[in-house]
Amino acid sequence: MSELQFFAEVLTGGLLSGLLYALVALGFVLIYKASGVFNFAQGAMVFFAALTYVGCLEKLPRWTGLAADSVLLVWLALLLALAAMLLLALAIERLVLRPLVNQPPQTLFMATIGLAYFIEGLAQGVWGANVRGLELGIQDVPMDWVLDHTGMIVSRFDLFAAGVAATLVTGLALFFRHSRVGRALRAVADDHQAALSVGIPLATIWRIVWAIAGFVALVSGLIWGARNGVQFALTYTALKALPVLILGGFESVPGAIVGGLIVGASEKLAEVYIGPWVGGGVESWFPYMLALLFLLIRPEGLFGEKHMDRV
Amino acid sequence: MSLPASSTPEQVRAGGALLDVNNLEVIYDHVILVLKGVSLSVPKGRVVALLGANGAGKSTTLKAISGLLRAERGEVTKGSVEFKGHRVDRLTPGELVRLGAVQVMEGRHCFGHLTIEENLLTGAHTRRDGHAQVQRSLAMVYDYFPRLKDKRGTQAGYSSGGEQQMCAIGRALMANPELLLLDEPSMGLAPQVVDEIFAIVRTLNQRECVSFLLAEQNAMVALRNADFGYVLENGRVVMEGVAAELAANEDVKEFYLGLAAAGRKSYRDIKHYRRRKRWLA
Ligand SMILES: Nc1ncnc2c1ncn2[C@@H]1O[C@H](COP(=O)(O)OP(=O)(O)OP(=O)(O)O)[C@@H](O)[C@H]1O
């Protein structure tokens, strides 16, 4: 295997996992745009979503009498998890966002911290705290076709996950760029008072955005859960998204995508090429260092929207 | 479309007003009493000017009508607002927009990162009459504001103040309103641009039959383009009448038009004097 081939293999693996980071970051970006807050509870939502899915999968045979290996079960569990995320979004809008309207952003941020603990507690209270496996039916084995044609080892699971993430990210980006609701969301992000004045209902926009963030949390929870097991550590996905957001900008959808790819690719490359010099473990801190450096050079992020002074 | 000189606001009100504000009292933050019983009305198809100095309560009045007040911790504690015969003081801004009254906020408030055309389209958010109708309104807005058509793809944040004001008015028009609440459309704009905007307001009023309630510090321009005027001071209406008569009134001339018989006074003098003087309502 040539040096270049090896580089390409590492880069591909990094970009594929980067798409997943992009997906998680997108959940943050949407909420930041709509509610103007860094949603500390996003990680908890990922955990809650994945746990609800596997929890339902466990209990459903007993509740419905379906055979434990029925395909219907998977879809039912998915539907229930989705419904749970939707309910969660509605509850958050009603019980957290609405009472805190007109409060400074710090207050809202504190509220999302509280929310994170609440959701974590709720998830574990309902489903128990033990680690569970999650099987999506896609093996983590090299793709034969890629191996034959390019000589690179690319995991089938990684490719699948990246494909799902890419589809979702593209779909959402197009939705927010071109749909009526997307336009309304961007209007709210720019000036929520003006949005009110033209009759855009803030509460509806919040519900939609939090529901979409819940959906994104479910998808990333399933993918991560399938790789690492459904466990409390899923809540730390929020921390993984932070460097992506700093790189890409908190309010930019393209920024989340590019930031995710950069973080994914650079952490894998750094692990392989810098790791041996410093004794490994580079992957876990490299994105944060990159983000820190970036903060010094371009605090608004790659695609972050500069504040327009001319108003 | 000038009125017969004898018609008073009361007479027109009897003929059925589009908007009726009755004895409105507004409190901010539960303690700050800002409007102390404001009554006014906008007859259908008319342009009504709401005049007054800084802090008189013009914007507050408009926000109380449009429902935007609640988003600013303001509250209507007394009085009522009727639009097209419906009590509207409990409605959300969105519901009022759907009924046909839209506020254009002071300071324009365009969506800076959206293009001019996207800004205009957000104005149609509440409409449910289909794409074709919305496109027709868009064409109409571009007809009235050709400058917006040239800039349709530019981010609003990077267009000039005049263009932003036009964008804000155009955006409100996209809701197909019967009444526009315009807050300080002349603010920070060159006289030429102000004239351009008021000319369009007049045309809209005559051709599309849109009624206007416009808050202005620039009383001269406002009265020249309005049918009626109200003068607010300290949260109260202290004068009202046909625009031409108000413009001819000595007090208004002196305090708002800067045309005192005894020569021009500085703004400072006027403010100082005004504090002692009380108009009889
Ligand atoms: N959100 C608010 N909270 C507390 N007080 C407010 C608020 N908004 C306005 N006020 C006060 O209400 C009074 C009237 O303000 P308003 O903005 O209605 O005046 P205005 O006539 O529009 O003045 P301007 O010509 O400066 O726009 C002012 O004294 C102002 O300080």
Ligand SMILES: [Mg+2]
């Ligand atoms: Mg004002």
